[in-house]
Amino acid sequence: MxxxxxxxxxxxxxxxxxxxxxxxxxxxMLHTPLMSGTNAIHGIILxxxxxxxxxxxxxxTVILGFVAVVLATTNVVGGFxxxxxxxxxxKGRQAAKTPEPATKSK
Amino acid sequence: xTTAYALxxxxxxxxxxxxxxxxxxxxxxxxxxxxxxxxMVIALGVTLPQLHFTGAGAVIVLIGVIVGTGVxxxxxxxxxxxxxxxxxxxxxxxxxxAAALVAVSELLKLGSHPPISEALPxxxxxxxxxxxxxxxxxxxxxxxxxxxxxxxxxPGQQLVNGLIAAAIIGFVIAVLAIASIPFSFxxxxxxxxxxxxxxxxxxxxxxxxxxxxxxxxxxxxxxxASGFLLxxxxxxxxxxxxxxxxxxxxxxxxxxxxxxxGNVLFGAFGQMRTAAGAAAGKEGRSVRxxxxxxxxxxxxxxxxxxxxxxxxxAVAQAQHAVRELADLLEKKGVEVNYAxxxxxGRMPGHMNVLLAEANVPYEQxxxxxxxxxxxxxxxxxxxxxANDVVNPAARNTPGSPxxxxxxxxxxxxxxxxxxxxxMRPGFxxxxxxxxxxxxxxxxxxxxxxxxTKLVNAVKAA
Numbered sequence: 001m002x003x004x005x006x007x008x009x010x011x012x013x014x015x016x017x018x019x020x021x022x023x024x025x026x027x028x029m030l031h032t033p034l035m036s037g038t039n040a041i042h043g044i045i046l047x048x049x050x051x052x053x054x055x056x057x058x059x060x061t062v063i064l065g066f067v068a069v070v071l072a073t074t075n076v077v078g079g080f081x082x083x084x085x086x087x088x089x090x091k092g093r094q095a096a097k098t099p100e101p102a103t104k105s106k
Numbered sequence: 107x108t109t110a111y112a113l114x115x116x117x118x119x120x121x122x123x124x125x126x127x128x129x130x131x132x133x134x135x136x137x138x139x140x141x142x143x144x145x146m147v148i149a150l151g152v153t154l155p156q157l158h159f160t161g162a163g164a165v166i167v168l169i170g171v172i173v174g175t176g177v178x179x180x181x182x183x184x185x186x187x188x189x190x191x192x193x194x195x196x197x198x199x200x201x202x203x204a205a206a207l208v209a210v211s212e213l214l215k216l217g218s219h220p221p222i223s224e225a226l227p228x229x230x231x232x233x234x235x236x237x238x239x240x241x242x243x244x245x246x247x248x249x250x251x252x253x254x255x256x257x258x259x260x261p262g263q264q265l266v267n268g269l270i271a272a273a274i275i276g277f278v279i280a281v282l283a284i285a286s287i288p289f290s291f292x293x294x295x296x297x298x299x300x301x302x303x304x305x306x307x308x309x310x311x312x313x314x315x316x317x318x319x320x321x322x323x324x325x326x327x328x329x330x331a332s333g334f335l336l337x338x339x340x341x342x343x344x345x346x347x348x349x350x351x352x353x354x355x356x357x358x359x360x361x362x363x364x365x366x367x368g369n370v371l372f373g374a375f376g377q378m379r380t381a382a383g384a385a386a387g388k389e390g391r392s393v394r395x396x397x398x399x400x401x402x403x404x405x406x407x408x409x410x411x412x413x414x415x416x417x418x419x420a421v422a423q424a425q426h427a428v429r430e431l432a433d434l435l436e437k438k439g440v441e442v443n444y445a446x447x448x449x450x451g452r453m454p455g456h457m458n459v460l461l462a463e464a465n466v467p468y469e470q471x472x473x474x475x476x477x478x479x480x481x482x483x484x485x486x487x488x489x490x491x492a493n494d495v496v497n498p499a500a501r502n503t504p505g506s507p508x509x510x511x512x513x514x515x516x517x518x519x520x521x522x523x524x525x526x527x528x529m530r531p532g533f534x535x536x537x538x539x540x541x542x543x544x545x546x547x548x549x550x551x552x553x554x555x556x557x558t559k560l561v562n563a564v565k566a567a
Contacts, residue, residue: 005223008334008342015330015343019350022123026130028362028473029446031355031454035319036194037129037139038352041122042326043197044146044344045204047153048336052211053167054157061211066166068207073174074181075201076150080143081182082193087136089187089459 033086040079046072114152115340121145122344126351149340187460188420191453192249195242195318198325202238205231205328206298210291212335222282227334229278232291233298235328238321240302245318248311249452255311263308264372270301305371310507312494313370315453316359320371323352362448364500364511373507393529396547398556401523402563405431408485410441412477414514415457416450418491418527418553425464427557428490432466434564443470445477445487445514447495478515487519491553493531497538506536522546525556 026034049072053065122145128138159167178197185193209231216224247253274297281290309317326348333341360367405411413432419425432442444466450457458471472480481487489496496516499506516522522545531537540546549556 002223004337005334008337008339011339011342012330012334012346015346016350018123019126019347019352020354022126022347023130023351023354026355026358027132028358028448029455029458030130030132030135031319031359031362032191032194032315032459033135033139033455034126034129035315035322035352035355036190037142038126038326038348038355039194039198039201039322040139041125041142041146041344042201042205042322042329042348044149044341045201045208045325045329045332047149047338048208048329048332048341049170049204050150050153050157050167051336051338052208053170054159054163056163056166056211057160061214062162062166064207064211064214065163066170068204068211069167069170070174070177071200071207072204073171074178075174075197075204076146076178077175078178078182078193078197078200080139080146081179082185082190082197083139084136085182086190086459087139089463 033083036079036083036086040076040083043072043076043079046076048072111152111156112339114148115338115343118145118149118152118340119343119347121148122347126347145344149344153340187423187463188417188452189250191315191318191456192246195245195249195314195321198318198322199239199242199246202235202242202321202325202328204235205325205332206235206239206295208332209235209328209335210295212332213291224335225282227331228291229282229294231328231331231335232294233274233278233301234324234331236295236298237302237305238324238328240299241306241321241324242302242318244303244306245314245321248306249314257310258307263304267301267304270297270304273297274301309371312449313363315449316356316363316367316370319352319356319359320367323349323356326350326352359454362454393541393548394544394546395550398549398559398563399567401547401549402560402567404521404523405435405440405486405488405560406438406564406567408435408440410480410484411435411443411486411488412481412484412516412519413442413444414450414487414489414492414496414516415444415446415461416490416492416495417452417456418493418525420451420456420460420491422491422553422555424490424552424554424557425460425466427554427561429461429464429466431557431561431564432470434561438564443472443477443480445474445481445516446471447474447492447514448512450492450495474512474514481515482518484519486521486523487516489516489522489524489526490557491525491527493526493538494536496540497536498540499536499538502539508536516540517543517545520545523549525549525551525553527552 049068053069056062056065125138125142128134209228213228248255326345330342330345360370446457496514498517500508500511500513
C-alpha cells in the first residue's frame with residue numbers, strides 16, 4: 001500500500017466514526033432537514049467535476065464534464081437552498097417564545 | 107502552495123463536521139446549514155486555482171456552473187412545501203450521477219486496463235453513483251405521483267434483482283482478473299442504472315423517505331470513492347461523513363417507523379397487503395357523518411382537544427386554518443394540543459415544519475411518546491388528513507403491513523373526528539378500522555375548506 005493510499009484510508013476510517021458520532025443524538029423532527037443537509041454536503045463532488053471538466057480535451061470528455069458540472073452544481077446549490085427553506089420554517093417556534101410578534105417569513 | 111490547499115480542505119472538513127453537529131439540534135440547525143455551506147465555499151474556492159483549463163474546459167465549467175446554479179436555485183425556491191422530499195431525491199440523484207460521471211471521465215484517461223488501485227474506487231463510484239441516480243429518479247416519480255406509489259412487485263422479483271447485482275459483481279471481477287476483457291464502463295453503468303430502478307420499484311411510497319436517506323448515504327460513498335480516484339482529501343472526507351451519518355440516519359428513520367431497515371427495503375409490503383386485503387374484505391360497512399354545526403358545538407364545549415395532523419394537512423395547505431381553529435378553541439377555554447407522529451406526512455419532521463410556519467406555539471406540539479397517554483382523557487381527537495398513523499391495525503392485526511408500527515392512541519378518545527377527502531386508504535394502502543368506529547365522525551372534503559367552515563361555525567357556537 002502506498003503512503004498516500006494509506007493516508008487516504010486513515011481519513012476514510014476516521015471520517016466514518018466522526019460521521020456516525022456527530023449526528024447520533026438527532027431528534028426525529030430534524031431527520032429530514034439533516035438528510036437534506038448531508039445531501040448538500042455530498043455536492044462536494046462538484047470539486048471532482050471541476051477537476052475533470054477543466055481539463056476536458058475531447059468531445060467525450062467535454063460532454064461528460066459538462067453534465068457532471070451541471071449535476072454537481074445542482075446538487076450543491078439546490079441542496080443548501082432547500083435545506084435552508086426547511087429550517088426557515090422552524091424560526092416560527094423561536095419567535096413564539098419571545099414576546100415580540102413573529103415577523104412573517106416569506 | 108499544496109500545503110495551503112490541503113489546510114484549506116481541512117478547514118472545509120472541520121466546517122462540515124461542525125455543520126452536521128449543529129444540524130442535529132433544533133436551536134442551531136439553521137446555522138449548521140450555513141456552516142456547512144461555508145465549508146463548501148472554501149473547498150470550491152481552493153479548487154479553482156488548482157484547475158488547468160483547456161479552452162473547451164473553461165467554457166463548459168462556466169456554462170455548467172451557471173446552468174446548475176439556476177436549476178438548483180429555481181427548483182429549491184419554487185418547490186411547494188409538500189413536494190420537498192422528492193426535491194431532495196432529485197438533488198441527491200444529481201450528486202450520484204455526477205460522482206459516476208467523474209469516475210467515468212477519470213477512467214477514460216487510464217485506458218482499458220487501469221491498475222486495481224484506480225479501478226476499484228472507480229467501479230465502486232460508477233455502480234453506487236448510478237444506482238443512486240436512477241433510484242432517486244424512481245423515488246421522485248413515486249412521491250410526485252408520476253407513477254403509482256404502491257409497490258410494484260412481480261413473482262421472482264428478489265431473484266431478478268439478485269441476478270442483476272450478481273451480474274455487476276461478476277462483470278467487475280472478470281474485468282479486473284482477466285486482462286483480455288476490455289473495461290466497459292458503459293455496460294457497468296447500464297447494469298447499475300437498471301439495478302437502481304429495480305431496487306426502488308417494490309418499495310411503497312410511504313417508505314420513500316427512508317429510501318431517499320439510504321440513497322443519500324450511497325451518494326456520499328460514491329463521492330468518497332471518487333475522492334480515492336482523484337486523490338482528493340475533501341471528497342474523501344466529506345463523502346465519507348455523508349455516507350456514515352446518512353447510514354445511521356437511515357436506520358434512525360426506519361426505527362422511528364418501528365420497522366427494521368431490511369423490512370422497509372425487502373419487506374415486499376405488497377405481498378403482505380394482498381393477504382391483509384383479502385382477509386379484511388369488510389366492504390359495505392357504514393360510517394357516521396355529521397353537520398359542521400354539530401361538530402363545532404362538540405369542539406367548542408370540549409375540555410381537551412388533540413389535533414392529529416397528517417399529509418392531508420400539508421396537501422391542503424391548511425396549517426393556518428388549523429391554527430386559527432386551535433386559537434379560537436383556546437379562547438373558549440379548550441385545551442388544544444397537537445400529536446405529532448414521527449412519520450406523519452411524507453417525511454419525519456414534516457408536520458413540525460408545516461405547523462411552525464403557521465406559528466403554532468412549540469409547546470403545543472407533542473411527540474408521540476409524550477402525548478399517547480393523554481388520548482384517553484381527550485374529549486375530541488381531530489384527525490386532519492392523517493390515516494395510517496392512527497390505524498389500530500398496527501396494534502391488532504398481525505397480518506397487516508403496518509403491524510408493529512407505533513401509532514397514536516387516537517382510538518382511546520371519547521370522540522374522533524376524521525377530516526378526509528374520501529374513504530380512500532392512506533399511503534400504506536390499507537383500510538382503517540377506526541373510520542368505522544361508532545365513536546368516529548367523518549367530515550369529507552378538503553382539509554382547509556372543512557377547517558375554515560368549522561372556524562366560522564365555532565365562532566357562531
